[in-house]
Amino acid sequence: MQISPLAAASSSRCLHVIPTVLQQLPGMAALHHSIHSTHGNSNPNQPSTTACSQCAVPASQRTLVRSFSSKAKGGSSSSSSELVRSVRAMPIKLVSVGKGNSKAAQAMAQEWLEKLARYTTVSEVLIKPNPKGASSPQVQKDAEAEKVLKALSPGDRVVILDERGRAATSEDIARLISQAGDNGTPLAFVVGGPFGHGAAVIARADDSIRLSNMVLNHQVAYVVLLEQLYRGWTIIRGEPYHH
Incomplete structure (x- = not known):
């Protein structure tokens, strides 16, 4: 050495x-x-x-x-190795506004959902965009926000994905998972619609993160989020997936 x-x-x-x-x-x-x-x-x-x-x-x-x-x-780098510990698994809810994923995206998402099942339970809520009667993007966002809030529980720690959110690393995702376990708080991640999040969802959010400095397609963002949640769990467990 x-x-x-x-x-x-x-x-x-x-x-x-x-x-x-x-x-x-x-x-x-x-x-x-x-x-x-x-x-x-x-x-x-x-x-x-x-x-x-x-x-x-x-x-x-x-x-x-x-x-x-x-x-x-x-072990891996100190920033990751310091996160290795026993963590209580809290359920994760994924709320997304969109028309649904293509078959290819669905297959990729399913792969990560099955891997995540080793560590925790994940539930999905899909909200269709562009409600009837939406006369403008703002009206559409407000209508979508109302449905998103109904999908959330009062005790959820809500994390929204937003291009203006703080840049999140894989270690940050692991910390979110660990903190949820420490506090006994379920995690809820919200992926917004084509025009972003409504004001009510932003006000409800406990945290706002971005997965990339680039704007990601809804389907791509969803798959990346699933992969990062899996990666976060492997960091916590000290497993060799994350290098």
Whole structure:
């Protein structure tokens, strides 16, 4: 294992208070020694007072140990490995406004739904766009929003997909799943219609995310969301799908 100079370069605090933990990992003893050498003290068993007076196992050093530990065990990057833990599976509801998917899109969606079934239950609600009597895009959005709200439950944590939402990573999706489990709150994702979400849906939303900086076709967005939900669960479980 090649030792990174990260610790010596980024912190003036030594790690002598946790040598046992460090020495359990390949190469950590050498890293421990190099940090003390940087502080002008080559003996890690007798650290200098000036170098060690601030030591109290700071959070930055604990993070460093976790990062090296996950890599030593063959884990993924620290941002993903830190999400690996036991999570209570909460049901996920997918509410989409559209005419339905093509056969090809349906087949792809079904594939991810079957994979997701290993981790949680997923229900789908399809709302047809362009209600009768819609005289304008705004009227159409308002009518669609009314139906979307009826499909949601009061206790749902609602996440809308919107091109103006915050950019979401796969790790962010994993965090949403974890937080739902921690809080015992069902998740509901809403994919809007051709003109986007009505004001009532936006007001009801707890979070707004975008899956891409590009505007995605409704069917594409739906399949991408399913894949990301599956990926999020594999991140939480520490499974090798996400690299």
